[in-house]
Amino acid sequence: MEVKIRPGDALWYYSQLFRIPLNLIIDSNPNINPDALTAGQSIIIPGFTMQTIQVKQGDSLWKIAGARNISVDSLLLLNQDINPNQLTIGASVKVPKRIITKLVNGKRRYDYATLTRDIEALKAAYPFIKINHIGKSVLNKSIQEIRIGEGSKKVHFNGSFHANEWITTSVLMSYLNEYLLSLTNGTTIKGAKTLPFYQSIDLSIVPMVNPDGVDLVLNGPNESNREEVIGINEGSTDFTGWKANIRGVDLNNQYPANWEIEKERKKPKAPAPRDYPGDAPLTEPEAQAMAELAQKEKFQSVLAFHTQGKEFYWGYEGLEPPESKVLANEFARISGYEAIQYVDSHAGYKDWFIQEFRKPGFTMELGKGINPLPLSQFDEIYRDVLGIFLAALYM
The missing domain is CATH 3.40.630.10 (Zn peptidases)
Known part of the structure; x- marks a missing residue:
């Protein structure tokens, strides 16, 4: 979430305001000198996104903040161009939203x-x-x-x-x-x-x-390499048993730690779906x-x-x-x-x-x-x- 620095603000204050460790804020802004902030500079607050809501009848920044368990000053920081005492019905107000759920859905085909x-x-x-x-x-x-x-x-x-x-x-x-x-x-x-x-x-x-x-196993071959990989796979279009890279070399048999022993005893002597250690x-x-x-x-x-x-x-x-x-x-x-x-x-x-x-x-x-x-x-x-x-x- 991007915010604009106000006169007198400091990164340690933003750490307190958003309850984010200071070093995470500093590390999220590597081009900012925390000891020489300038009003109007943009900085990123990690772990937050920004929402926009419309003001309803009876709303105030204090009511909006209270309903979301956030500080009024976080709203003032995000809405420096509005008059907090004269909110207009239908006007847009930016609201910080803490990220509390995973962005990664790992339980799926992961290409x-x-x-x-x-x-x-x-x-x-x-x-x-x-x-x-x-x-x-x-x-x-x-x-x-x-x-x-x-x-x-x-x-x-x-x-x-x-x-x-x-x-x-x-x-x-x-x-x-x-x-x-x-x-x-x-x-x-x-x-x-x-x-x-x-x-x-x-x-x-x-x-x-x-x-x-990984893409070959999950999505099959693309047109540029279809004939080659099907040939390596002995004519089969079922790639579920494929462990190698796209050239038919087993990447976990590629390292110079008694590689010669593996080269000698592995059955594949040419590119294969698995176990070929390369030349x-x-x-x-x-x-x-x-x-x-x-x-x-x-x-x-x-x-x-x-x-x-x-x-x-x-x-x-x-x-x-x-x-x-x-x-x-x-x-x-x-x-x-x-x-x-x-x-x-x-x-x-x-x-x-x-x-x-x-x-x-x-x-x-x-x-x-x-x-x-x-x-x-x-x-x-x-x-x-x-x-x-x-x-x-x-x-």
Whole structure:
């Protein structure tokens, strides 16, 4: 919600007026010097939208404010061009409206267009988040990273490395939305206050690593690649089993962590709907973007969200640090998921991250069944794994 600064106003006053933490207002207005405000400047108040109502017989700003449990001065701030003592019936009055419900509806088929719309909506409502474009997919879709928080500890989550595991994107976006609502409304999540997380954690989320693959599973091929992907899919137009990127390379078999072992033992020796690790490590632009992000940011921990199994993997070749076990035990306790230290697998993002940085890395296998998991599992997954989302920020 945009407001115009009045003479003598300060951002700390707006924080009190709208009951929004001051640092969220400051971070929503990076081009504004909070110590040198100028009357008439525009600033954004996060977590609010603006409504317009028409004055009725007997209305006053005091009555309008009282009916909505808001301050009269918030109305005066938004309506600097009206005389509060001479309201005209039918005149328009701008009214601040706090956002108290989710903008993200995760319980639906969640393709790249849906993700992009939701990111735009969240950025408009909560401009203290940052949206970075870390790379392009094969079909030139932007791979988007969401950053939130001002802390020094960097934590990273990602989803939809695998195309038919797209429900991980909708779960992550729903968690993000709940986190934002908690920050701007002063509420808790599972009893935890979230503003301390914002102050101590710099959270990175890449909700859809494989946008081309997700769109293929959900929407089918487009005319430009129809013949190619149907050929890779052995003539079938059923893409529900497709895990790879649009070129038939499994992005979670693309990392230089004993990649040669996976290359040798994987059955596909050419592009396939799943399991083909490519001709060499990091040939695919999506895998390259994720590796470059980790190299640049040096995250303290990484959680890669996959499906299915109600379990997670937390070790690699004995290279994981001692704190990985502490985190794994906590994740298992609060979720009921099984913690598995080692699994006979290589070349995954988690494997490479542990090998490269010697920091905690996790592959989270959400839900249970056959991929793609049905949306009927969304609520259960959301409930079971929400504690992991929080614990990853606590630790």
